Amino acid sequence: MSVAEDLDRWLADHWDPELGLREWRAVLVDSGWARPAWPGEWWGMGLPPADAAEAQRVLAEAEVVGPPSTVAVNLVAPTILQHGSDLLRSTFLRPALVGDHAWTQLFSEPGAGSDLAGVTTRAERRAELPGDTWIVNGHKVWNSGAQDADHGLLLARTDWDVPKHRGLTCLVVDMRAAGVHVRPLPQMNGYATFSEVVLTDVRVPAEHVLGEVGGGWAVVNAMLANERSLGAGAGTVPVPGNVAGRCRREAAEEAARAARHFSWYPQRYGRADLVAAARSADPLVRQQIARVVTLARIAAWSAGRARANLRLGRVAGAEGSLAKLMTSELARAAAVAHAQLAGPDVLLGDTLTAEILLSVPAVSIAGGTDEIQKNIVAERVLGLPKDPTSDAHVPFRDVRRNGPAEPSGAELSGAELSGAEPSGAGS
């Protein structure tokens, strides 16, 4: 019997759009159909990827509500599954999938943006404390959803005597613990999607280390890879908009709550769709419309070419970085077009044009600046030599870095500004 037939039969027996959201998700998750590619012992069914994709398709077609599209589900859960101890898996996977736990990333710091491996949040092990405990002190920024989060995935320095990438450890922090202070960090466009988080003598039990002590960089890279692969189209069952049933309605409400801080996300890409639909009699503006349409089409084609080549088993270069550079260029060009199309109305503050103009600068900073992407492209695709100076091979203690005396908020950089976004909020 095929996977689709299996699932159809199971849905016929269990799926009821009138169930409560939490109730239904518990049924789905416990059945294994929420993550059929995961191992059977961890809320999965151990299906091969093709079968899992087929199941995904069946669920999508039937508009069955799945796990929420959150940092917890999309980023944290796969990382815990891959790197976590059985204790962490049994503690955190199910609540994430069901939607009971919200998570935030605690990676970037005021002094460590582009240079994420340079974080200086300090975690010290105190085996003498009850239950073998880590004490954490530091300052994190660009944490999306930190206000509402139950748990945070923290990148901290645990060894200062080894090179920077080797002294890092990932810890799971209880965001309600004593010493965790969350402060919203409003952006230039008036939204406060992100927070900064100050950690003062926060206690973390030793069993909440994710991965190896000193192996935090590998965990973070795995997580960022999950984030990138999401961009390539993976994801959860979409939440339908206007369909019937209590379960779907509650899921839509949940998604809307999660998206309220992210409504500007499409605008940061420049809204090329609006430019392409715009008309102008001004030949200069028409040129700009043409440029935007050109870049938008090419961006889509290049992404498609990368996907097609990947499917044909051809070695990938740094398509992600090239695509990101193209996204930046497109967003900038689109912002110019919007300003030109608006004419004097660009002077107004409460317009979609204004939101676009004030959001586009994020796209060439967040998730790795354009400058970092160019380094990656030049070194990994073109094979140009790395910068001969590097702090990657000396003990971190000896690396020059930003002083701890710097004022709060005055030394931020945006490696993590992108964070995770609810599906549908980005484009």
Place this chain on the structure above:
Amino acid sequence: MSVAEDLDRWLADHWDPELGLREWRAVLVDSGWARPAWPGEWWGMGLPPADAAEAQRVLAEAEVVGPPSTVAVNLVAPTILQHGSDLLRSTFLRPALVGDHAWTQLFSEPGAGSDLAGVTTRAERRAELPGDTWIVNGHKVWNSGAQDADHGLLLARTDWDVPKHRGLTCLVVDMRAAGVHVRPLPQMNGYATFSEVVLTDVRVPAEHVLGEVGGGWAVVNAMLANERSLGAGAGTVPVPGNVAGRCRREAAEEAARAARHFSWYPQRYGRADLVAAARSADPLVRQQIARVVTLARIAAWSAGRARANLRLGRVAGAEGSLAKLMTSELARAAAVAHAQLAGPDVLLGDTLTAEILLSVPAVSIAGGTDEIQKNIVAERVLGLPKDPTSDAHVPFRDVRRNGPAEPSGAELSGAELSGAEPSGAGS
């Protein structure tokens, strides 16, 4: 009696436009009026700068023929006066001013362009040879006027065991000596203004060292400073175009001969004058015309602002480098305008537009690339830190460099591409 009255009287006694050019120049040079600011013992009169400028003005107004505007007169002679031994001064100053000797710079090499202090032409002292002799071996490029030159001012490495700037020496090379091989180096625009010069076991007498052994970098910098100050308006008496008299006619012919390889020089700046005079009904082309006019006006204003501030005794930054960057930007914008103005005729090869398009690329390379200028501006004006890697403090022998095995002409870079130009050829 004022300088002007003195000179007027002298001119009344000696100046005759019907004299032969060489004959007149000998009279002028020997009188001291050709270089009145130079010391009395070296064909000058030891006048203060203001008086010398006044004399210059008088000569210019009377359209009196002066020394030629050549590499020899504008660049080499002041350097020899400043750094040369009395032997070099007595041997070379007068023939340069009179116009008997032509000179070329032998600085850049295939492997040392932007990094001029990295030259590897080798000069070895052989005190045992007759007359205490240096033996020179190496390969120079971007030598303007080398075919016609009598002498070359050579930058060579004489000590490989000290840091790069300290092992260099300037030598005066007889371009007719055995082992000097000059080959024209045609450029992309079809002209062959420059040559490459291969030196094989060329003998240079020890007394032809200019400046100190190991002090070549200072000499070259003094010379390049002379080159830059020329750009600020110093120079010799202009050669009149259509005036009467054998002397002036011969001077004009001499200048025309010297200029024949340089007729493309104005084109490399983009000929903004032609763009400003052009008309177009196409709004896109009109925008480009406006951009060119804007950049041209601003370039002139900024240069004037720098001069005015200098006169007011205000500290100068790197105005020369900023001006050079502006010149590049203007030239590029003008080239775009010319191509747009030409329409399909840009496809033709024998047009002024074509010469502009094929000459403009020189302006952002020659005399220090745009990239080098940006380093200078950022470090000297803005005070940004230097690149932490530097080869300036280790023995040159240990510095990684381009191999000597590289083929002729295949490893050039253009620090010296500008060279000196006859006055009036540039703009």
Place this chain on the structure above:
Amino acid sequence: MTDPTAAEPDFAFDDEQLEFGRVVRQFLGRRSDQAEVRRLMATGTGHDPDVWKALALQLGVTGLAVPETFGGTGRGPLELVVVFEEFGRALACAPLLSTVGMAASLLTRLPADPAALRYLPGIVDGSVLGTVALGAGSEVDVPAAQAERSGSGWLLTGEATFVVDAHVADVVLLGAATAAGPTLFLAERGAAGLGATALDTLDPTRRLGRLRLRETPAAPVGEAGGARAHLAAVRDLAAVYLAAEQAGGAAFMLETVVEYAKHRVQFGRAIGSFQAVKHRCAEMLLLVESARSAAYHAGRAAADGSAELPALAALAKAYCSDAYVEVARASIQLLGGLGFTWEHPAHLHHRRALSSSALLGDPNQHRERLVRLLDGSHTEER
């Protein structure tokens, strides 16, 4: 203007002008620091009347280009260029552009008109704020209203938008259609049927408003049918002042970023030692110094009463607009996440840059004007 390579006299500010700039900078540093800008931009009026009074009485900023007859010092547009550059650096919230750059400029052109004597002294002593309805484009907006005779006076009906500081102006100057052609009129705050609403603007440090006139009593100013030439002249002056303000804002952002790049460490090095940062800063300096050259020389043309003023005003406004926008954009990029916060001043300059670029005509419009003036084919309004 036909030969851009023709020699022009070298120009730089003299020591007195530079010193005046320093005085203004110090004043603004004391009275209009970043915290104060943040405070004022959230208030209703958008400026501090006490600071304005001090600027008028202590520094004489309001009377710099007003003849002594009317209480000013008659120094002229170049000194105002110095002031606007400083105001641009500080993002100072004050009715400088409207009252001094526009209203005083216009009234000063009409020394024989009773309005000059009536209002200029008040503008100079800081007690009167004014504005001119120029419209948002590069071509002046005339007529903005219809004028009809009513007894011995006139009643105006119409609407004008994007009027700088309309919400606080005591006197409003605008062009209105009459039988003799577009004529200048002056309406006082509080006149019947005159409404001024502040717009929600992209740039919270400069207020723009919409004027509505419904049979509003207004006094004719200057010759009948003469509005166009006066408004065009004020548009040129205001464009020059805006250009200077833009140059100042760009210079401030560059300095901020350079300071940051010297001290911000990533990968064990000051980020300013990376060529990507270094070269971008060098490019920004070229933009800043070029913007200054453009604004200063346009100011010189204004001070000299040069026939080139319209062309140079267009040139300067186009160049300085692009330069400020580019410098603001590049600054945010180099500041990274910090530049994207509400807390950092970068976004206020970004907002100002985008807005100033559109105000009084965008760069494309001004470049087109410049070429038309070069052509001689442009029927200028004067």
Place this chain on the structure above:
Amino acid sequence: MTDPTAAEPDFAFDDEQLEFGRVVRQFLGRRSDQAEVRRLMATGTGHDPDVWKALALQLGVTGLAVPETFGGTGRGPLELVVVFEEFGRALACAPLLSTVGMAASLLTRLPADPAALRYLPGIVDGSVLGTVALGAGSEVDVPAAQAERSGSGWLLTGEATFVVDAHVADVVLLGAATAAGPTLFLAERGAAGLGATALDTLDPTRRLGRLRLRETPAAPVGEAGGARAHLAAVRDLAAVYLAAEQAGGAAFMLETVVEYAKHRVQFGRAIGSFQAVKHRCAEMLLLVESARSAAYHAGRAAADGSAELPALAALAKAYCSDAYVEVARASIQLLGGLGFTWEHPAHLHHRRALSSSALLGDPNQHRERLVRLLDGSHTEER
């Protein structure tokens, strides 16, 4: 074309197409290396007839988009995109654009016309060269001549310029005015009154000529009054092929510069380790890969007979023109003095880039066409 974010099927060349590209590259490496390009560009005909024969007979390049009926393989435009990209890399001197990109494309559109049967087999076997007088702009040049009846035939009088390979074409196709409207005609080399002069061109690796017709006997081709649609279709195809050629030239320059930057040492380091060089190369790669995407997808539209072809041809020609010019310019800059020599291939690509950008319409014209096609307000010629 209205929603640029709409999903399209992913596309990449299949293994067979890539392998064919490698075969062409190897062939050109053997038969058209840089020394050979230098030699040919100085000859009168500007190409090597033996190489052309080999391209036709060994590689089948001439018949790729010609149906089997006429001796071709009927593979289609996408395979030609592959070939043009390789020709662009090598700057191969050959009548590919004129004979295959234009003349064969045009005759293939008219399979029922006697001209197709008469000339296509010769084009395919390399014995006949052809061209189409399209004009130099983005809008096709019709009519290029006046046609008059003479007995049972026609005589053409007129002039067409910037005709690719006019000096060697055995057959020339052009539009001429008739009572029925602009109609396609074909004139043979050597016909009475037909003169073709080669122009002195910026790009010595591609020949352009001026055609003069003085009562030249010519045969009508296709339906009377049908010239415009056919010529516009050929213009679109030729623009796509040019775009592919531009992408290839840009890719070659980038590879050359990257190789140089890896090995050229200044200041004790490979210059490719300096961010200024590194980032510029990354920007060039983005241009090259984007140009490829544009050319490939325009080629796919041509292969599919998509209604989007005119828009995508305009898009690709505009983007690839700018990309190639920018890459050539940046390459010369990064090569320094070496890039300014006659000896280095950079300047030949610079010349080709500047010329190809203007040929068949410059980027501004194509962007305007693209927007008109988006608008639906453009009366396309078909």
